[in-house]
Amino acid sequence: EDRDGDGRADHQNVFAGPFNGPLDGTAAGLLMHHGDLWFTCIPHLWKLRDADGDGQAEVQEKVFTGFGVRDAFRGHDEHGLILGPDGWLYFNMADRGYNIALPDGSRLFDPMDVGRGAVYRCRLDGSDLHVFYCGLRNAQEMAFDEFGQLFTVDNNSDAGDEARLVHVLEGGDSGWSMVFQYGTPAHTVTPTNRGLWHGEKLWHLQHEGQPAWILPPLAHFTNGPSGMVHEPGVTALGPKWRGSFFVVDFKGDPANTGIWNFKVRPRGAGFELDGLEKFVWNVAATDCDFGPDGRFYLTDFMTGWVGTGEGRIWALSHPAAVQDPAVEEVRTLLAEDLENWPTDRLAPLLSHADARIRLRAQYALAGGDADAALKIFTAQSQPGATTVPRLHGIWGLSMLRGGVGIPALIARVNDSDPQVRQQAARMLGDLHAETAAGALLSQWQTDGQPSVISQLAIALGKLHAEAAAPLVLTRLADNADQDVFLRHSLALGLSGMQGADALAALASHDSRSVRLGAVLALRQQRSPSLAAFLDDADDGVAAEAIRAIYDLPGIDAMSQVGALLEDHPRVLHFPEFTALRVLHAAARSGQAALVASWAVEPQASVPSRLEALHLLATWAQPDAFDRVTGYHRPQAERPAQPAQAALTAVLDSLFEADPQIVQHSLAAAASLQVPVAEPVLLSMARDTQLTPELRADLLDRLHAQASPQLTPLIQELLTLPTTRGPLRITAARLLALTDPTRGLDQLLHIITSDQVALRQRQAAVAALATVKAPAAAQHLARLVAAINAGQLDPGLALDVLEAARQTAAQPAAQELATWDAAHPATDLLAPLQPCLQGGDAQRGRQVFADNLAAQCMRCHKVQGGGGMAGPELSQVGVSERASPSYFLESLVNPSAFIVPGYGTAAVTLKDGSSISGVLKAETQDHLTLQDAAGSDRVIPTADIAERSPTISSMPPMGLILTQREIRDVIAYLLSLGKDGKAFIE
Incomplete structure (x- = not known):
């Protein structure tokens, strides 16, 4: 609190706390409204109130409990509190x-999977909590524009995917x-495995073949979106930013972190990006907002991903704008107790230039004298004024108790302004105003605006207006799947207008788009009638039905999906993940x-055939987690006999297939105890056409x-x-x-031969470590001695040292002690010298892409994939500094060279x-720092008295x-750029 008005906080006190119970998560969201402080802190949504004015919350109500029921990354919390212009409280x-207990005894949860993010809304009395939008990863904050449209920017998964600007459309x-x-085991690409997210391109912008059940993002930008706010109208930044959004892009390092500004414009029933700048x-x-004084406030984490115990709050303003009398007027009004103002003073504020004032006036009127508010909101909604003030009349009418505003809302359904029509339809749907069905239906027949049709469809679906179904079908056909946001609203509405039987009957409809819309509607109903579309002539429609039946639990049509496998040519034509579902x-x-x-x-891909063999091998005890979707879908144990019989019938054919298939067939046979004749195994072991x-x-x-034939075969x-x-x-x-x-002589010959590939020599060391004979320990001791004497290939050093330590053999103890003495742990780099050579670049790229602890791709981009907090590494292997020792030091001591x-x-x-800033360049004579304004400051070294260390x-x-992982990553980094490309496609 700034008690003396000098622009700096000079007072603080604890309002409530400590919120540090065993289940409590991060305190991640606050919203003050009319004396109530709404507070999100997993697993609760709290409402706190200072009842006696002493600065502390005596009233601490857990409004809802059950958020955050599974583990995820740090910072993936309950947050995003924002007051909607429509009278709802939104959060995410x-x-x-x-998994939330509701007052009626039911529970609110995601039927698809427990690990899905969502946007919720409820009334301010805590009633009617429901999911408004779902399928988000970690959208920190949300913001409404002046027309009541909700947007957010969702985080990426650090695997080559992009953060996404999302239009939060109801039901999306x-x-x-x-x-x-x-990742999922059935995914054929190991690096950057994100299962269906990559496999079905769910995060991509709208494109042909994209699954229809999702809404694509509007744009890709940012790498660590967090705080977000919409410019309210009257601020100390000036007119340039009016009507725009601000979103923080946090990347762990101030050198690459900041705040973006962007705008959107309507496109059909959705939106598109319309300008983006730093x-x-x-x-x-980490966060941003506009203060009552009009200034733009941002929180500064200072550095790194882990808190340092310090932080700052900055306030930004334009020198001229901050003197604007309108800014001071807003500051004064925000400090007023508008809830106690008379209605005649509140009414003009519905047309104020600042959204915060308009919204407070709207809420104050809606919570006061109902008769007076009805007159004011009705008048405000009438033609004559500009669009935005009229919308506050529409929203205010929807907030009046007892639905008294419904007649006035119905009167605006055919308004000449499409924004007014859209919001009137939306509010009537929220109110479940059955008396509005006729007006909504009538307007549909003449309205040409996709955004209005979108809300008409959703509203009529909530009203279960079956008479609207023919209009929906016509619009689905006319849309031809071009406007996917309109298609979503039409399908969502249709799910409320028609029952499953009527929707299933649409399987014979001539229009492919109508049939697809029916599938999406049946998906909303989670109906087994989806099976009617499995034989659709259009693969896209059939695939959408397959996804719905397979991905959503409890739809009794799984056997019909599986039966599609009787038609191999059809399944071969499906996309990879659709075929895997079948x-x-x-x-x-x-x-x-x-x-x-x-x-x-033979025409199926080898990975999918291997997947079939895995399913047979684990038939009796199926995997608890689905290998296609990753969802938890446990099955009861069952007899192995059907799989045994099925494998036996095809085993001979499998032995004539690809070597991988032969190998997995043998594994399946072993798992199912299906006998394979010893002569067959001996014959294949001698077959030089098979892989070693x-x-x-x-x-x-x-x-x-x-x-008994093994030893003679080995000797042979x-x-x-x-x-x-x-094989050897x-x-x-x-x-x-x-x-x-x-046997040991053979292994030692492989290890010491420079004619054998290094990878095989490393494998021979690993094999030597498994032999329990005393002579094996002696050989390992000699190999460690060779390392100490500098007589062994450095690429084998790590393998030998780990093998010797693993066996704990006495003969090697002295040699290991000699090694340790020469490479003391007090020296950061010395014990890691064996990591310099011998790494596997392929394994290194998997560590880089998939290691959840290291998260290399979160900060580093390689050929278009990854984050931007650190330097791009696509050509680092051919850079001037590239060497094993440089990469090792950079990995274990990142601040050594930045x-x-x-x-x-x-x-x-x-x-x-x-002077402080981003280190842009450094020579013996000069230091170049880029300050917060983006200007480069060239500083002579001779003028510097003291310099703080540059920290990574x-x-x-x-x-x-x-x-081993460090060794592999070094090999991978050395490989980047040498073949002209990188591994991420």
Whole structure:
């Protein structure tokens, strides 16, 4: 609080607390309204009130409980409180889900998955809580424009996807679920695996073939959206920013963090981006808002992703605008107790230039004398005034108790202003005003505005106006799936107008768009009648029905989806994830023979055939988490016999397929205890047309079966020069079990031979560590001694050291002690020298893309994928500094060298002044800092008296990654740029 008016906070007190119970999350949202402080803190929505004026909340009511029912990332909280112009309180929950007990004894939860974010709304008395929009990841804040449209910017998942500007349209879904963060096993691409999120391009802008059940984003921008606000009309920033939005883009480092300004414009029933620019930059902003004084306030986290215990609040203003009398008038009005003003003084404020004043006046009138408010709102809504003040009349009418404003709202349904018509229809739908159905239907027949039709459809759906269904079908056909926001509203409305039987009958409709709309409506109803569309002639319509039946639990049509596998050519034509749903539906509904038939389908992709084999192998104990969607869908245990019979029938054909399929067929046979004749295994082990990896696996299977023919086979293979790689290593390892001397000699020869690929030599070291014979420990000791003497390939050092420590063999203890003494832990880099060589770039890219602890892609972009908080790495492998030692130090000591433009510095000059900013360049003679205004300051080194160290916001990877992971990441970084491309496509 600024008690002396000097522009700086000089007083604070604890209003309520401490909110630190075992289940309490981050205090993430506050909204003061009419003496009530609404407060979001997982797992509760609180309403706090200071009843006696002592500055502390005596009234602390848990309005709702049940937010955040699963784990997710830090900062994925309950937040976004905002008062809607329509009388509702809006707020949101990130992808930690919800399961909320409602007053009527029912529960509010997402039927698809517990890890889905949502936007909620309820009345200010806590009644009628419901989900308004869902499928968000972590949309921190939301903002209404002056026309009552709600927007947010949702965070990306740091895997090459983009943060998204979202139009929060009632009943919409962005498609995200927390399970996508961890990928799904059926996904064929391991790097950046985000399951359906990537696989079905759910986060992409609108495009052909996009799943129809989601609403696409309007635009892609930001990388860490958090605070968001809409310019209210009268501020100390000046007229340039009028009618625009501001959103914070927090990236962990002030060098790349700031606030964007943007506008939107209508496009059909939705919107599109209409201008985007940086507002203020080089500040670690986390939130922003306009103060009563008209200034633009932002919170400054200062640096990093983890709190330092310090922070700042900045206030920005234009020198001329801050002197505007209108700004002072708003400040005075916001300090007034408008709720106690007489109605004749409140009425003019509905036309005020500032949205905050208009909204407070509207709420004050709606909560006061109902008769007076009805007259004022009715007059305010009439033609003659400009659009925005009229809308406050519309919204005010909807807030009056007992529905007394409904007749006046009905009168505005045919208004000449489409914004007024749109909001009148929306308010009548919210009020479930049955008497409005006729007027809404009549207006539909003449209205040509998609945005108005959108709200008419939703409203008539809430009124269950069956007579409107033909109008919806005509509009669906005319729209031809071009305006997806209109299609959504039409389908949502249709779900309330017609029952499942009537919707299923539309399966024979001539229009593909009508049939798709019917599927979307049935999805809203979660009806098994969706099965009527599985045989649709259009693959897109059929795929949408498959998604609905498979993804939503409890729709009794899974067996019909699985039966589609009888028609292989049809399924082969489906997109990858649609085909996988069909395959898994067959497994879930017990159709083992169909699953096996896909395993031998030569035209199917190898990954999908492997998936079929996995489903057979785990038939008796299916996975608890669905391998296509990632959702928790446990099944009861069941007899293995159907899968055994199905696999047996096709096993011979499988053995003639791709080596991967052969290998997985053998695994399935072993899991199901389906016998494979020993002569077949021996024959395949000798087959030089098969891969060494598969033949090595066959040796292990023969060993598991205690085959008496194994030892002669191994001896035979080891005499052949064609026995190489994993086959020779496995043969030597198994030979060591019966003949340690010969087996270990073979392994040692592989390890020490410079004619063998390094990756195979590393594998041989791992194999040596599994041999329990005393001679194996002696060999490991000699290899450690060779490292100490500098006589072993450095690419093997980490493997040998880890193998020696793993076996805890006494012969190696002394040599390990010698190594440790020469590489003390007090030296940050010395113990990590074995990480410099021998890494696997392919594994390194998986760590870079998928390691949830390191989250490399959250900050670094590679060829278009990833974040922007750190420097782009697409060409880092061919940069001037590129070397193993440079990358190692950068990983474990990120502040050792910071790329110009990605760190902040502060200097004190010899004249006593100080300058801080982003370090843009540094030479022996000069330092260049970019200040918060974006200007470069070139500072002679001779003028600097003191300089603070430049700190990186990146955490030291030595505390997060294993040494093997560090070694692999170094190999990956060295590879970037050398082949002209990077791995993220």
